[in-house]
Amino acid sequence: MYEPPIRPTIMNDLQRRELVQKAKADRLAFESAQLLSLGESSKAETLAGECMTIASREHFELWLRHYATTRFNVARGTVNDFLGSITPAIVAL
16 A cells, blocks of 8 residues: 655744644643633633633634533533633733
């Protein structure tokens, strides 16, 4: 069976930085969802603020909803309440 060779993606410094920032924001959303599932909403809110400074609020909400409901089985209502409790002041952290 023939397997084509794996070629690395060629990125300039700006593209590489954007990729790293997106991965970091995704990881923060994952950790925030995990903390939310453990009932530690204040710590999850801190991570949410960090994530939203790197990525947009829309990206954070999308990632958090996905991880919280599929990975950690948090109820949608709980996720919605958590997202509604995040104030703009948290984002400025």
